[in-house]
Amino acid sequence: MFGQDSSMRQRVLLIKGKGGLGNRILSAVCGLIYADLAGRTPIIDWRDGSYAPLGDNAYPLLFDTPIVQTCAATDTAACPVSPAIWAGHLRCSTQEMIDNFMPEAHSSPKAYRFFCINLETLDVPEDIAVYWSYLPKFRRLSKHMYRDPRFSGRPLAGIIKEYLDRYFTPNDRVQGEVIRLSTQMGADAIGVHIRYTDRKIPLKAVLSTLRKRLKQAPDTPIFLATDNAKVQQTMKIDFANLYHIQKYLPANGERLHWPATDIAKIQEAENAMIDMWVLSRCVRLIYSRQSTFSQTSAYLGKMHSKQLDDVDRYSSKVLLKKLIQYYA
Missing domain, CATH: 3.40.50 (Rossmann fold)
Incomplete structure (x- = not known):
């Protein structure tokens, strides 16, 4: 060859x-x-x-x-x-x-x-x-x-x-879980992606945006995808109709997917994929443009700009960083 x-x-x-x-x-x-x-x-x-x-x-x-x-x-x-x-x-x-x-x-x-x-x-x-x-x-x-x-x-x-x-x-396991969760939540779920380990998005802005959306429809299901155990625990207390998958979240808040981490890597990779694909099926996505994870969900779901609440859309720091990365 x-x-x-x-x-x-x-x-x-x-x-x-x-x-x-x-x-x-x-x-x-x-x-x-x-x-x-x-x-x-x-x-x-x-x-x-x-x-x-x-x-x-x-x-x-x-x-x-x-x-x-x-x-x-x-x-x-x-x-x-x-x-x-x-x-x-x-x-x-x-x-x-x-x-x-x-x-x-x-x-x-x-x-x-x-x-x-x-x-x-x-x-x-x-x-x-x-x-x-x-x-x-x-x-x-x-x-x-x-x-x-x-x-x-x-x-x-x-x-x-x-x-x-x-x-x-x-793969089959991921697809099966995505279908199960999406069916359980229904067609009108709000997806929320919060990265809060080695890199952190503005959490207060995420929660403020979510509460604003829930005022319009208080019973709307919420799907939370986060890498932070404390964030997940707090949101489970604060929001009644919240869904998330069972996955490993480091108690120390460190990054999960890394060559040196000692975890069930295939299983946790599949869990990350379940998060990504379920987010793509939500009717709305609250996210930060800093995250390629949630950007990928938006592409998968063919989401229109009206479906996206980008909490960093007015951040001059993030916009400058994206501009530098674009031309680097």
């Missing part, structure tokens, strides 16, 4: 994962679009230990995928690789590569530029190209998408939804 003459060989885009579930899903969608634009076969590699035991690829365990090739097929490939620094290290995670070659750059755009192919060109000659990004880079693909009839003239949200449906269909 690799290293053969040009008429026989297959060109691959190896899509690595880093960060939380929303980050890696939307970033993978960006990579999958690039693969289609460039005529490459995509392989998604989530062996970094965040959502499955280290070395196990979480992606095919969590999703029913049309991708048939395994990332292990590229591990020992003796062929040209881009970026060249990945040659001989294709088994490594992005986290390991940054640790080994650029440890000071975990939070810097330098790492993305150094370890990811240049998305602004499609004619990368190497057999294997490696893509990763902490956040999706759709802006860098806009020129190519404009010129391609498969994408030209289509709204980005619709394209993202198409790729989510094609490559990120949850």
